[in-house]
Amino acid sequence: MMRDVTLPRVMWGASGRPLTLREHEMTFGAAKAGAALAGELEASGLMGRGGANFTTSKKVELLRAQRGHHKVLVVNAMEGEPVGHKDRTLLSTNPHLALDGAQYLAALIGARRVAVCVSRKDSAIVHHVQRALHERERRGGGPEFILHTPPWRYVAGEESALVHWLNDNETMPQYRPQRPHVLHVGRSPALVVNAETCAHVGLINRFGAHWFRELGTPSSPGSALVSVSGAVRRPTVLEVALGTPLRSILREAGADPDPLALLTGGYGGAWLDGEHLDAAYSNESLQPLGATVGAGILVVVPRGACGLAETQRIVKWMANESSRQCGPCAFGLPALAEDLGALLHGARDPHGVLVRLKERCSVIQGRGACRHPDGVVRLVASALTVFARHIEDHVSGSPCEALTTPRRWVAVPALEHESELVWE
C-alpha cells in the first residue's frame, strides 16, 4: 500500500495499461467510506486542476448547501486543450482512482448520479472508462455512473458547456451573471470536477490532508500532472510537486535547457520568457510573471523560433473554436488573428496594426459569456510583452528567419474549414 511522500501519486502503479479494479485496490488499498472527507478536503487546500484553480472544498460546500436529493456529479475529462494529455493519461493509467474520488465527492454532496464525460475523439480512452465502469457495476454499490461522450471542441470542456451538453446535447457555454453559480442538470444541482482533481480526492480520502500537503507549497499544495511538449525529446506527461522549479521539470522532460519561451497553461494561457526558468511551477510564483499553471501545460519553444508565428497559429485556431454566441468573441477573435497575421507577413501600416491589436485586446476582454475570449486576449497580450523585441523587428520590416522554415513548435490541429473564419 502506498504511503510514501515521494512521487508519483496519482500516476502510481503506471504500467502502460489501465489498472483493473483488483490491481487498483491492491495498489492503493480498498475504498474507504468518506466520513471525514469534508474536513480533510478543506484542510488539504486542494485546488481544481482543470485550469481555473478554484478551491475544490469551496465548490463542494456550495453544492452541499443546495437542497434536494437528486444532485449530479460531473467528472470532466474532456481535455479541450490540444496540447494537454493529462486527463487522458490518467484515465488510461489509473481510471479507478479518479472514479473513487468521484464516488467520495458524490457521497459528500449527496449525489446519486455521476456523469463521466470523455470526448468521443479518443475511442481508446472511452473504452478504458467503459471497462472500468463495467467492473464497478459488477462489484455493485456506490452511485450510478453514466458515461457521456460529447464531441471534442475547445469550449466543450468548459463547465457550463458540459452541463449544456448533458441537458440539451449542445456544447455551448451558458451566460452566468452571478458567480459563483450553481449549474443544473435538468433540475438537479450539478458539481463539475476535473478528472485529475477527482484522483487527488481519491488519495486525500485514503491518506489524509496532512499527507497531501507534504508535497507542494503552502498555498498550492500537492502534486499536479504537467503535459510537456514542443522542443522536447518526446512529449510527455509528468507528475511534479507544485513549486518545483521550471528548470528541473524541463530537465526531467528532456527539453531544450535554454528555450526562447514557454507556453504555460494552455492555449488560453500565457507566454513566459525563457529567462524565468528558475521560477517555481505554482500559481503564486508564475502569476507575477504573467504566466499561469492553468490546465497543466508547458510547451517549450526554442531559440530561433518565431513567437509571433506560433501565437498567430494558436489564435487563428482559437478564433475558429469560438462557439460564436457572443459578438465580441465571434468577431473579435478572428480580428485578432487577422491583425497578428498582418504583423507576421507584413502590412501597409504595421504600426497602426499593432496599435489596433492592443486596442482590440482591451475591448474584447471580459465581454463573453465564458472565459474563452479572455484566455485568447491573455495569450496575445503576453505575446506582445514577451516577444516585444521580435515583434518590433516584424513591424520595422526586417526579415524573420523562422518564417522560411516550415518547423513549428506548438502543436495546433488543422482547421477543418478555413473558410469558417470568414464572416458575412
Next chain:
Amino acid sequence: MTRRSDHFVLRVDPILCDGFGHCHELAPELVQVDEWGYPIIHDQATSTSELALLKSARLAVRGCPRQALRIERVTSHSETPR
C-alpha cells in the same frame, strides 16, 4: 448613508445580444458600441438619484429587440465582480 440598493448597473447577456445597437441609440451616456456593433457597458455603478440616466437605462432595456439588457440594483458604487 447608503440604502440597500441605491445604485444600478446596466447588464447585457452577451449570448442573447445580436448587436442591433438600439441600446447605444437610447442610452448613449451608458452604452458605447465596439467596431462590430456590440455594446460596451461599464461596470461602474450609477446612482439611482441620477434620474436622467436611470430613465435612459430603462429605455434601453425596453428598446432591446433581443431583450438582452436588464438593470441590476447594487449596494454601493464600487465595481462589482462580473
